[in-house]
Amino acid sequence: MSLRKTDWKDPMTPLKQFRAALSALLLGGFAAVGAASAQETPVSSPTDRFHPVVAPNGMVASQEAVATMVGLDILERGGNAVDAAIATGFAMAVTLPRAGNLGGGGFMMIHMAESRLSDALDYREKAPAAAHRDMFLGEDGEPDNQKSRFSGLAIGVPGTVAGFEAAYERHGSGELTWAQLVAPAIELAENGIEVTPDLSSSLASRAERLGKDPATAEIFYKPGLRPYSPGETLRQTDLARTLRLIAEKGSAGFYEGDVARKIADKVQEAGGGMTVEDLADYSPVWRQPVAGSYRGHEIVSMPPPSSGGAHIVQILNILEAYPLREFGANSADAIHVMAEAGRRAYADRSKYLGDPDFADIPVDGITSPYYAAELVRGIDRTMATASTAVSPGNPLPYESDETTHFSIVDRDGNAVSNTYTLNFLYGVGLTADGTGVLLNNELDDFSAKPGSPNAYGLIGGTANAVEGGKRPLSSMSPTLVFRDGELLLVTGSPGGSRIITTTLQIILNVIDHGMNIAEATAAPRVHHQWHPDEIRIEEGLSPDTIRRLEELGHKVVVKNTMGSTQSIMKVGDMLAGASDPRRRGSLTAGH
Numbered sequence: 001m002s003l004r005k006t007d008w009k010d011p012m013t014p015l016k017q018f019r020a021a022l023s024a025l026l027l028g029g030f031a032a033v034g035a036a037s038a039q040e041t042p043v044s045s046p047t048d049r050f051h052p053v054v055a056p057n058g059m060v061a062s063q064e065a066v067a068t069m070v071g072l073d074i075l076e077r078g079g080n081a082v083d084a085a086i087a088t089g090f091a092m093a094v095t096l097p098r099a100g101n102l103g104g105g106g107f108m109m110i111h112m113a114e115s116r117l118s119d120a121l122d123y124r125e126k127a128p129a130a131a132h133r134d135m136f137l138g139e140d141g142e143p144d145n146q147k148s149r150f151s152g153l154a155i156g157v158p159g160t161v162a163g164f165e166a167a168y169e170r171h172g173s174g175e176l177t178w179a180q181l182v183a184p185a186i187e188l189a190e191n192g193i194e195v196t197p198d199l200s201s202s203l204a205s206r207a208e209r210l211g212k213d214p215a216t217a218e219i220f221y222k223p224g225l226r227p228y229s230p231g232e233t234l235r236q237t238d239l240a241r242t243l244r245l246i247a248e249k250g251s252a253g254f255y256e257g258d259v260a261r262k263i264a265d266k267v268q269e270a271g272g273g274m275t276v277e278d279l280a281d282y283s284p285v286w287r288q289p290v291a292g293s294y295r296g297h298e299i300v301s302m303p304p305p306s307s308g309g310a311h312i313v314q315i316l317n318i319l320e321a322y323p324l325r326e327f328g329a330n331s332a333d334a335i336h337v338m339a340e341a342g343r344r345a346y347a348d349r350s351k352y353l354g355d356p357d358f359a360d361i362p363v364d365g366i367t368s369p370y371y372a373a374e375l376v377r378g379i380d381r382t383m384a385t386a387s388t389a390v391s392p393g394n395p396l397p398y399e400s401d402e403t404t405h406f407s408i409v410d411r412d413g414n415a416v417s418n419t420y421t422l423n424f425l426y427g428v429g430l431t432a433d434g435t436g437v438l439l440n441n442e443l444d445d446f447s448a449k450p451g452s453p454n455a456y457g458l459i460g461g462t463a464n465a466v467e468g469g470k471r472p473l474s475s476m477s478p479t480l481v482f483r484d485g486e487l488l489l490v491t492g493s494p495g496g497s498r499i500i501t502t503t504l505q506i507i508l509n510v511i512d513h514g515m516n517i518a519e520a521t522a523a524p525r526v527h528h529q530w531h532p533d534e535i536r537i538e539e540g541l542s543p544d545t546i547r548r549l550e551e552l553g554h555k556v557v558v559k560n561t562m563g564s565t566q567s568i569m570k571v572g573d574m575l576a577g578a579s580d581p582r583r584r585g586s587l588t589a590g591h
């Protein structure tokens with residue numbers, strides 16, 4: 001079954017019609033929509049088991065089908081990739097409430113084809129001014145997870161609405177008004193979304209945590225904390241009102257007045273220190289992307305306060321020393337050097353990375369090919385290196401993918417790679433009363449105490465210590481890849497600490513292993529993050545590969561799948577896209 005937009009008869013199909021068209025599919029639960037096109041195209045070959053969605057003019061790949069169609073509709077109405085990204089992002093705050101958001105933050109990589117400019121927009125949440133270094137410690141002086149993950153102290157000043165506004169002002173097409181980009185989300189919130197199996201099971205699994213806040217419970221559950229079943233309608237009328245204010249007043253509708261006051265009240269009620277001044281003071285930052293090269297390709301990705309771009313480039317620099325194609329995709333030799341590279345990169349991450357507005361981050365050194373050459377000298381092809389440094393990480397029981405990513409390319413070749421998040425699924429689980437805005441718990445990404453792991457087992461140093469007005473370190477890695485100056489790939493993923501290695505493997509699978517984008521997406525993933533000292537793998541590697549890795553001295557552990565990539569690749573004149581089959585409900589669609 002192809003889900004290309006061309007399957008819809010009326011190219012101006014209103015939102016309601018394509019929602020109805022999608023509902024039958026959604027209720028049937030389609031696991032691998034993005035990889036479902038059986039149509040043979042020049043972008044895949046008869047030996048491929050997975051085939052991308054193909055379209056000539058524009059494409060949207062996101063983790064939620066209705067939001068994908070919202071973005072595609074904007075492209076068809078003459079909007080550019082940035083317009084479509086804003087509409088998709090707002091829609092996802094309604095349709096994928098566990099990660100899409102108004103109350104969180106993220107990063108957007110933008111490429112404008114005409115000017116050949118790539119821009120990095122940082123709309124990461126900030127710590128309120130009252131935040132201080134020891135605020136997540138308990139009376140015993142040790143990190144208190146309750147404070148950093150489930151209390152008002154965990155909530156960062158949201159960046160999403162201001163970020164989208166900044167993107168619109170700098171790179172929007174001007175063909176569509178801001179209000180037109182917010183309108184689909186208003187309609188979805190006001191008239192309701194059809195609950196998918198994915199949304200239903202996700203809400204059911206989090207009822208205990210979300211049910212603790214009456215404001216959240218009232219929106220997402222029926223009386224008695226009964227979850228909505230697939231096919232039922234979920235309306236978010238408070239959220240619709242907030243979105244309407246944003247449509248009318250721009251970001252002032254969120255950061256000033258009634259909504260801002262309600263957010264500050266809720267955070268304070270939950271023990272946090274956020275004020276209306278913190279909200280009024282929030283501003284996103286345009287940053288210089290991190291750039292590197294890999295086997296003749298240019299890699300352009302997110303700079304600090306994300307660690308993603310710096311470490312993707314660092315790992316690629318290390319891996320360039322090895323003949324990965326000759327080793328073979330997911331061979332023991334390839335996984336061994338990937339793990340060794342990852343181990344070294346994540347060790348650096350723990351010490352050097354943080355908010356560049358508060359600490360000097362040695363990005364040039366981390367991404368230097370000379371530094372990579374030095375690291376390569378320390379890698380033994382015949383034996384794993386033990387991760388002996390700082391305090392050992394404790395694997396913590398947070399295994400799901402909480403963030404979300406979408407990629408968009410328009411007919412002019414402009415591209416957006418956007419990753420945004422509430423941190424955990426549904427963030428801190430608290431909703432600012434009367435606003436419908438779920439709040440994040442992003443400040444757990446700070447290092448509560450140097451050397452102590454966060455929820456992803458990531459260890460941080462003083463560069464990532466808590467400070468008022470500072471942004472917590474992230475792994476989000478929205479990435480663009482170019483060949484000879486031409487856009488080749490737009491990609492990214494959720495997945496906490498695994499975002500970096502997941503995004504990296506899409507790049508390796510395309511560049512080294514020559515896979516089409518659907519094959520690159522479906523291939524089993526591996527991950528090493530220094531601590532815990534293990535190669536985490538998905539199912540699908542052969543027993544003799546695992547045995548060989550163990551002989552090399554690695555501990556190999558099969559765990560849950562990693563990531564949910566949403567990627568678009570330019571192949572000749574066509575766009576080929578793939579949504580990750582690991583998560584239900586994703587959709588890549590083009591026109």
Ligand code: GLY
Binds near residue numbers: 403475
């Ligand atoms: N909250 C996950 C990240 O930003 O990496």
